Amino acid sequence: MILAVTSTNVRDRSRELGDVLDGSHIVIHAVGALARPPSAGERTEVSERVSQVMEQGLPTLKIGAVAGPALPGDLAENTYSSIVVASVFDEVVSEGRRLLNAPPVLRVYGSKDLIGVELASALSGAYTVALGLSDGLGVGPGPRAVLITRALAEASRLGVAAGAEARTFAGLAGLGNLLVRASDRSADYLLGRRLAEGVVPPDSARTEGARAALAGIDLAGKLRVRVPVLQGVAAVVAGRLDPKAVANLIGDTVAEAE
Numbered sequence: 275m276i277l278a279v280t281s282t283n284v285r286d287r288s289r290e291l292g293d294v295l296d297g298s299h300i301v302i303h304a305v306g307a308l309a310r311p312p313s314a315g316e317r318t319e320v321s322e323r324v325s326q327v328m329e330q331g332l333p334t335l336k337i338g339a340v341a342g343p344a345l346p347g348d349l350a351e352n353t354y355s356s357i358v359v360a361s362v363f364d365e366v367v368s369e370g371r372r373l374l375n376a377p378p379v380l381r382v383y384g385s386k387d388l389i390g391v392e393l394a395s396a397l398s399g400a401y402t403v404a405l406g407l408s409d410g411l412g413v414g415p416g417p418r419a420v421l422i423t424r425a426l427a428e429a430s431r432l433g434v435a436a437g438a439e440a441r442t443f444a445g446l447a448g449l450g451n452l453l454v455r456a457s458d459r460s461a462d463y464l465l466g467r468r469l470a471e472g473v474v475p476p477d478s479a480r481t482e483g484a485r486a487a488l489a490g491i492d493l494a495g496k497l498r499v500r501v502p503v504l505q506g507v508a509a510v511v512a513g514r515l516d517p518k519a520v521a522n523l524i525g526d527t528v529a530e531a532e
Contacts, residue, residue, distance in 0.1 A: 275299060276340070277328070281307035281485055284324050288331030295333060302338040302359065302370050303328060306395040306451070307482040308489035321489030323392045338366040339388060340374065341395035341447035343454035349379060356381045358446045360391035383446065390442030393433045397443075397504070398451035399483030400490055401425040404507045405456040406466020407517060421503065422452065428501050432490070435497040474513040484511045 275295075279287050284305055291301070309327040325337050338361030348355050359370035359382055367384040375382040385391055401422075408421055430443040442448060456463055462483030465475065475484070487508040494501040509515035 275301045277301055277303040277305065277324075279305065281305055281309050281324065281482055281489075284309045284327050285331065288328045290331075292331045292333055297334045297336075299332075299334045300336040300338070300366050300369055301328060301332060301334060302340050302361075302366065304340045305482075306341060306399050307486045308396050308493065321492045323389065323396075325388060325392060336363055336366050337361065337388075338363070338370055339392050339395070340370065341391050341451065343446060343450040344380060345454065345459060347459065352379050354378060354381070356383065356446055356450070358383045358385050358391060360385040360388045360447075362386060362388055385442065385445075387439045387442045389436055390433050390438030391447040393436060393438055394429060394443045394445070394448030395451060396482075396486040397425075397429040397432070397490055398448055398455065399462050399481070400487035400504060400507055401429070401452055401483075402455045402460055402462040403466040403469070403481070403483045403487060403511070404503060405452070406460075406463035407470050407507070407510065408466075409456075409463075410467040410470025411518065425452070425503055428503055432494055432497065432499045432501055432504075435499045436493065469510050470517050472517060474511070480511065487511055 277287060303324050305324045308321045309324050325339060328337050338359055340357055340359050342357030344355035344357045357380065359367050359374065361367050371382045371384055374380065404421060404425065405418065408418055426443055426449055429448060430440040433443055434440050458464060461481045465481045465484060487504055488511060490504050491501060491508045494504065506515060510517055
């Protein structure tokens, strides 16, 4: 089964599925964000990866994630696309690849770095918002290139702290996602352009990339990882930072030492 819902619905849908599935089922999610914190009184107040939430609601351990720069329009037009299926279980990866692989339209790769693929996918959405914001501000190709490289380094740093492999963030789920979605075909990119115009969306109108930015800084705080670009995006999304201040933030990241 593939769970393809918004990040705000993952917890409830996992619990509902848990009532009808058993340990033999394989469940792969296609949610490119982090799951929101549960309601007060539950065991955690920190945003979680989607697979962690699924583990709490499902009776099976056979869980994975699918991510990558495969856009619906490209698939419909038979344009070559690729995605990656990730899980700690070889069976999940092999079955995901067998069932989803549809050459020549779609090529499916496998990975055992579930943490990395989930975080890379979620954070690529957040940084897509940043690219839309920078393009809307007209910062130019030089600073834009810096933003992409800084975003990749920042995401890798956070991922490694969470237990992921750094190289995953330069793959399909991370850099691949970011490069393809940084256009007007992406809701995250379009949100960034609107933010550049001073339009701050209400909570109900936030995209998955916006939610990932807000959840990502919570995770970074827990892991004590410095994420200035992500913090800037989250501050603009929440209406705490003037969009034009992001241009200065991008410039400041040039001198950041790794």
